[in-house]
Amino acid sequence: MHELTTTRNNYQIDPVLTVWGWEIPVYLFLGGMVAGMMIISGYFLFKGRQKEPTCSCFYVPWVSLILLSLGMFSLFLDLSHKVYVWRLYTTFKIASPMSWGAWILILVYPVIIANIFIRLPKFVTDKFPGLEKYSKMLTDRPRLIQNIGVANMILGALLGMYTGVLLSSLGARPLWNTSILWLLFLVSGLSGAAAFVHMVAKNIYERELLAKADNGFLTFEIFVIGLMFIGLATSTEVHQEAAQMLLSGSFAPVFWVFVVGIGIIIPLIIQLFAVNHKIQHTPVAPIMVIAGGLILRFVIVNAGQVSHYLNAHF
Amino acid sequence: MARFAMVIDTKKCVGCMDCVVACKTENNVPEGYNRDWITQEAFGNFPNIQLEIRSERCNHCENSPCVSSCPTGASHYHDIGGVVLVNHDECIGCKACVASCPYDARFIHPDGYADKCTFCIHRVEKGDKPACVSVCPTNCMYFGDLEDPNSDVSKLLKSRKWHTLHPEAGTNPHVFYLT
Numbered sequence: 001m002h003e004l005t006t007t008r009n010n011y012q013i014d015p016v017l018t019v020w021g022w023e024i025p026v027y028l029f030l031g032g033m034v035a036g037m038m039i040i041s042g043y044f045l046f047k048g049r050q051k052e053p054t055c056s057c058f059y060v061p062w063v064s065l066i067l068l069s070l071g072m073f074s075l076f077l078d079l080s081h082k083v084y085v086w087r088l089y090t091t092f093k094i095a096s097p098m099s100w101g102a103w104i105l106i107l108v109y110p111v112i113i114a115n116i117f118i119r120l121p122k123f124v125t126d127k128f129p130g131l132e133k134y135s136k137m138l139t140d141r142p143r144l145i146q147n148i149g150v151a152n153m154i155l156g157a158l159l160g161m162y163t164g165v166l167l168s169s170l171g172a173r174p175l176w177n178t179s180i181l182w183l184l185f186l187v188s189g190l191s192g193a194a195a196f197v198h199m200v201a202k203n204i205y206e207r208e209l210l211a212k213a214d215n216g217f218l219t220f221e222i223f224v225i226g227l228m229f230i231g232l233a234t235s236t237e238v239h240q241e242a243a244q245m246l247l248s249g250s251f252a253p254v255f256w257v258f259v260v261g262i263g264i265i266i267p268l269i270i271q272l273f274a275v276n277h278k279i280q281h282t283p284v285a286p287i288m289v290i291a292g293g294l295i296l297r298f299v300i301v302n303a304g305q306v307s308h309y310l311n312a313h314f
Numbered sequence: 315m316a317r318f319a320m321v322i323d324t325k326k327c328v329g330c331m332d333c334v335v336a337c338k339t340e341n342n343v344p345e346g347y348n349r350d351w352i353t354q355e356a357f358g359n360f361p362n363i364q365l366e367i368r369s370e371r372c373n374h375c376e377n378s379p380c381v382s383s384c385p386t387g388a389s390h391y392h393d394i395g396g397v398v399l400v401n402h403d404e405c406i407g408c409k410a411c412v413a414s415c416p417y418d419a420r421f422i423h424p425d426g427y428a429d430k431c432t433f434c435i436h437r438v439e440k441g442d443k444p445a446c447v448s449v450c451p452t453n454c455m456y457f458g459d460l461e462d463p464n465s466d467v468s469k470l471l472k473s474r475k476w477h478t479l480h481p482e483a484g485t486n487p488h489v490f491y492l493t
Binding site for chain 1: 331334346347348351352353354355356357358359360363370379382383384385386387388402403404405406407408409410412413414415416418420421422425426427480482483484
């Protein structure tokens with residue numbers, strides 16, 4: 001026998017950790033979506049697609065701006081000592097991914113805004129006609145637009161990676177403590193963003209391109225999930241226990257049905273038919289991908305909090 | 315430079331929880347929370363069953379994940395004795411430290427900041443022992459400087475068998491359990 005009893009019963013700590021509620025998964029999901037959108041928009045700018053009047057690189061950064069702000073608000077809601085939030089920006093802690101993230105988020109804003117300035121919508125220029133000269137300054141310089149595209153891609157990749165590194169650096173939670181989590185969250189963010197742009201794109205070429213790209217991201221995501229399980233299952237006992245929670249434990253039904261089934265496999269099949277012109281493009285598959293991405297963050301955050309060093313002993 | 319540590323003799327601890335009550339009283343720990351607690355671990359096969367009773371708390375690790383994960387520097391090593399403390403006015407309540415602790419020794423205080431055992435540094439700086447150590451009726455708890463070879467903790471760790479909690483976590487904890 002091996003039995004452990006404790007008198008400790010701290011709120012949100014015992015019997016399992018529940019300090020992070022809905023706010024953190026939502027923040028990680030929105031951060032991932034924004035990261036993917038920045039990479040997609042940045043790629044289009046790099047390729048000079050801003051010459052196309054219906055290019056999604058004109059409206060995607062607006063969506064990024066709104067989602068990023070919602071994500072940061074969600075993160076703010078999670079803080080339990082809110083009046084001291086400004087402390088994040090009076091220091092930089094090199095060992096803390098959360099500190100890195102706080103500063104990356106600050107750098108992301110100007111890069112998205114630079115993308116927005118390439119073509120300002122009419123309601124903005126009507127209200128602030130003075131801004132038009134900045135727009136013209138950018139459109140006169142295609143090389144600068146390319147650089148804005150590159151900056152969007154780099155910062156988007158950093159943002160997407162950071163959402164995974166934030167969790168994987170917390171070694172006390174074996175499920176998160178896998179060095180592939182950044183790749184899973186980045187590719188999931190890319191697939192969610194590609195699904196969103198595919199759904200709303202006015203340009204037929206971009207819609208087709210993003211549907212194909214999304215199929216690639218979803219296929220790659222399956223491989224990454226497989227690699228994550230191989231890594232966990234061949235690691236220490238606590239990591240094996242953590243993998244078991246998703247493979248056949250209490251989180252398995254939601255993981256396999258909603259994340260893998262509805263979030264990856266089914267939309268992948270639908271989109272394969274769509275890109276081969278067997279069926280029409282509909283919003284069904286993209287909505288499934290986006291919902292799957294959100295549920296993935298909820299599963300990883302919640303299951304990660306349950307996974308623990310103590311579990312391995314019993 | 316001092317390096318404070320706590321040594322707990324599991325052969326003498328009876329799990330009376332005096333240390334828990336003393337801590338709550340001394341540090342005004344809110345209802346529903348504990349900075350220290352009693353754990354009983356029973357293992358073996360009948361009739362060869364062993365029982366270890368431990369008074370547990372923050373391990374004031376030398377390689378503390380709570381300190382490295384803190385984005386504001388609120389979690390830090392105190393200048394005296396390397397004690398791990400939280401500066402309440404720098405803590406934003408992000409809970410990264412709570413999630414990073416393999417011992418689940420931290421919690422979020424109802425006022426919003428991360429809270430945990432401080433080794434009663436306010437008493438130690440005045441030359442007193444931590445509240446839990448000072449009230450233990452079986453004298454199973456020892457507190458002192460590991461850098462001082464003549465301290466109780468140094469002598470006990472040299473003369474007795476001991477273990478720490480989850481050494482595999484790589485945190486180098488500074489609460490030792492004599493077995």
